[in-house]
Amino acid sequence: MKVNWSFFLALPFYSIFVFFFFLPLVLTFVVSFWDYTDYSIIPDFILSNYHYIFEGCLSFADEPCLTFRTYASTLFFCLFTWFFTLILGFTVSFFLAFHVRSTPLQIGLFLLCTIPFWTSNVIRMVSWIPLLGRNGMFNDFLLNFNIIETPVDWFLFSPFSVLVAFVHLYTLFMIVPIFNSMMRIDRSLIEAAFDAGASQYQILIGVIIPLCKPGILIGSIFVITVVMGDFLTIGIMGGQQIASIGKIIQVEMAYLQLPAAAANAVILLVVTLLMIFLMTRIIDIRREL
Amino acid sequence: MQKSSSKKITRRKMLQNSAAVGAVAGASIITGFPAVHAQDAPTIRYLGTAVNMGSEPEKRLFEDTGIKVKYISKTTDEVVKTILTQPNSFDIVDSEYFSMPKLVPSGSLLGMDTKRIKEWSNVVTAFTEGKVGGKTIGDQGTAPKKVLYLKGSSSKEFSSEATQYVTLIPTVYNxxxxxxxxxxxxxxxxxxxxxxxxxxxxxxxxxxxxxxxxxxxxxxxxxxxxxxxxxxxxxxxxxxxxxxxxxxxxxxxxxxxxxxxxxxxxxxxxxxxxxxxxxxxxxxxxxxxxxxxxxxxxxxxxxYRAWAAGFALPSTAKGRQADICYEYINWFLSGWMGAYLNRQGYYSAVLSTAEANMESYEWDYWMKGKAATKDILSPTGQKLASIGEVRDGGSYEDRMGxxxxxxxxxxxxxxxxxxxxxxxxx
Known part of the structure; x- marks a missing residue:
């Protein structure tokens, strides 16, 4: 039999994949069927961890169950964060790729976008609190100019402040892949479209956006997966008053209810993978790349 | 893991007989802990919430006893998780009494021997009897007296009677x-x-x-x-x-x-x-x-809603390392640290030694609920109250009572x- 040497070349990659990705996932899946007490987890095969997640979810008489409500709230943040980061990310990339002519300036401006990332995630979101608070800068400003009469409460610890933080934190995840896609567009295609009489708008819709699809998809996957699993931003900016799947998992981990947390993680993974699958059905990333 | 007492005695005798043998035994027992090699550099890894982990106590401890302490600071929930999942990652743990119903049945902590605690007889009655100033206080929830005593040194059951072994040696409460x-x-x-x-x-x-x-x-x-x-x-x-x-x-x-x-x-x-x-x-x-x-x-x-914390050793603690931890606990209760805690608005589990380490005007403010006659300073020197101010809630008896x-x-x-x-x- 002929030895397939290329397998050995791929071995380092496979082993990393198996040890740091596949095995932990399998373990999480296995543990999600275990039983637990306050201080130990017991190997078993029970479905109660899953049963518990979906308890009451099939009766539509009352309000939706905890799991559905939490996913609805998380999906809400996903959708809006995705929408705003896409619009902002696309616009910024478009400006960088097509309006800035000199390469040094292009690189300089691109690096400028990454400067906020030199500080920690948490600091970047916490820095919004003094601006948005009841006695914060925005309220002071609006009060001083008599635009409002009493301080606005919903600036902070509300879905609004969570969205502001998400968009601030994750727009770069959109900018990078979209900018990359745009830089790879052959400029002669745009010239050809222009020569054929296409307007700026037609060029954007008919040429640039279709060619940016892979970038848009990669950016979207980044943003959606990060928002789906987030508990820190929703926790801090939502004043711990807004539910997220990540928070539920974190609380369960803190109370050593590891099998329950594992079951929630499995469900979250399935939902997130499903979303990514649907997105890749719309845009075939392998073909586009 | 069960440990017979006979084994323990042998080891202790062995330690007494020969320091050299003791050092070897210590080094081989406590794995992953290099500082034990030399008898003259005792170090303990202290797991807990940040409450007692100041640099001042660390310095003072070294001056008084020559013990070095390495802090491992975690949140309350994480401390419990660490005890259960990584019992070899620390030498001494500072935990809360309300975690005991979770921790004791797991067998991951050692029953603490009260005979080795010099000030045991002076531990406040809030812990041992659930009384303050002779008056029984509220005991709803996991009151310390319910989970203080164990049936034996490695027992997984609480004892309603006073015994020689306790879950945690009380340190601080509020x-x-x-x-x-x-x-x-x-x-x-x-x-x-x-x-x-x-x-x-x-x-x-x-x-x-x-x-x-x-x-x-x-x-x-x-x-x-x-x-x-x-x-x-x-x-x-x-x-x-x-x-x-x-x-x-x-x-x-x-x-x-x-x-x-x-x-x-x-x-x-x-x-x-x-x-x-x-x-x-x-x-x-x-x-x-x-x-x-x-x-x-x-x-x-x-x-009030009260809480209380104390020290425990992991069930794997043995020999010289355990001796150092007991020495540390004895130092903790010997007064300087008690005064340090009282000055932050907490209460020390042994008040008699804390009083000896505080100025009388401080004691009057923090413990008696009297008006301050001098500025009240925190242990780090920040001003907490001016002359004439009274502590919120008043005296120890009023608050803990x-x-x-x-x-x-x-x-x-x-x-x-x-x-x-x-x-x-x-």
Whole structure:
């Protein structure tokens, strides 16, 4: 039999994949069927961890169950964060790729976008609190100019402040892949479209956006997966008053209810993978790349 | 793992007989811990919340005993998790009594030998008998006296009788209540029910640590006259439902500005004026005040929610390393540290030695509830109170005597955590 040497070349990659990705996932899946007490987890095969997640979810008489409500709230943040980061990310990339002519300036401006990332995630979101608070800068400003009469409460610890933080934190995840896609567009295609009489708008819709699809998809996957699993931003900016799947998992981990947390993680993974699958059905990333 | 006492004696004898043998034994027993090699450089790895982990005590400890301490600082929940999952990662742990119903059955902690504690007979009766000043105090929840004694050194069962072995050697405790901003509320507050008073709509806050938050919630529900719990610290499912229903309704109507889960969050919420009334811990009040913002740890007529912490060793602790830990505990209770804790507004488990290490004007302010005759300074030298000011809640007897319940682990813990999550999601 002929030895397939290329397998050995791929071995380092496979082993990393198996040890740091596949095995932990399998373990999480296995543990999600275990039983637990306050201080130990017991190997078993029970479905109660899953049963518990979906308890009451099939009766539509009352309000939706905890799991559905939490996913609805998380999906809400996903959708809006995705929408705003896409619009902002696309616009910024478009400006960088097509309006800035000199390469040094292009690189300089691109690096400028990454400067906020030199500080920690948490600091970047916490820095919004003094601006948005009841006695914060925005309220002071609006009060001083008599635009409002009493301080606005919903600036902070509300879905609004969570969205502001998400968009601030994750727009770069959109900018990078979209900018990359745009830089790879052959400029002669745009010239050809222009020569054929296409307007700026037609060029954007008919040429640039279709060619940016892979970038848009990669950016979207980044943003959606990060928002789906987030508990820190929703926790801090939502004043711990807004539910997220990540928070539920974190609380369960803190109370050593590891099998329950594992079951929630499995469900979250399935939902997130499903979303990514649907997105890749719309845009075939392998073909586009 | 069971350890026979005969084995222990042999090892101790061996240590006494030959220091050299002892050093070898120590080094081989405690794996992954290089500092044991030399007899003259004792170091202990101290796992706990940051409460007792100052650099001042660390320095003082080294001067007094030559012991070096390496702090491993984690949150309350993480401490429990570390004890259960990595019992070899520390030499001594500072844990809370309410975690004992979880930890003792797991067998991961060693029963602490009270005969090796010099000041044991002076430990305050709040721990040993549940009494303050001869008066029985509230014992709802996981009161220390319920989970203090063990049936034996490696027993997994609590003893209702006093025995030689205890779960934790008591160190520090306090009575918690609501913190308020008197300058923004502008009227007296006297009951827990005020937390849900619509007057403070959008300006109230409760902590998002389910096991402690539920106790504050229960104090509020009882104060509102909605329900009288047979035991707030061990609710039935129906009682949990009722408590959470009242809080869910309040949350939906916009009563809460936020929930906090980190000490610093509570400080920021209060200092910025986002919140005017909330569950709070004593050092958080101090932190707000040190910014020059008025903040009161308001005594309430229904009483306080108390907590207590102490030291334990992992069940694998042996030989010289265990001896060093006992020496450390003895130093902790010998007075300097007690005074350090008292000056932060906590209470030391051995008050007699703490008193000897405090100035009488300090003792009068912190313990007797008398007006300050000099400026009251924190252990790090910040001014906490001026001449003439009185401690919130008054004397030790008034504060600890007014304890209504203790932080608790309930039988229905799983259910409670889930219901709490539902409230957060509502």
């Amino acid at each position: 009575a918690d209540t609501l913190g308020i901003r008197p300058d923004l509320i502008k009227r007296p507050i006297s009951t827990w029910a005020e937390l849900l008073n619509p007057e403070f709509k959008g300006k109230a806050c409760i902590l998002n640590i389910p096991s402690i938050g539920i106790m504050d919630a229960a104090m509020v529900v009882e104060a509102m006259g909605e329900y009288k719990y047979p035991d707030k610290g061990n609710m039935t499912k129906a009682e949990i439902d009722l408590t959470m229903k009242i809080f869910t309704e309040a949350k939906k109507s916009g009563q809460f500005r936020a929930f906090w889960s980190d000490f610093n969050e509570s400080v920021n919420l209060m200092a910025s004026g986002e919140v005017v009334i909330q569950s709070m811990w004593a050092p958080a009040i101090t932190a707000v005040r040190s910014q020059g913002i008025p903040c009161v740890y308001q005594p309430l007529k229904e009483g 007014g304890v209504a319940c203790w932080n608790a682990t309930m039988d229905e813990n799983k259910y409670m955590v889930r219901k709490w999550n539902e409230m957060i999601a509502s």
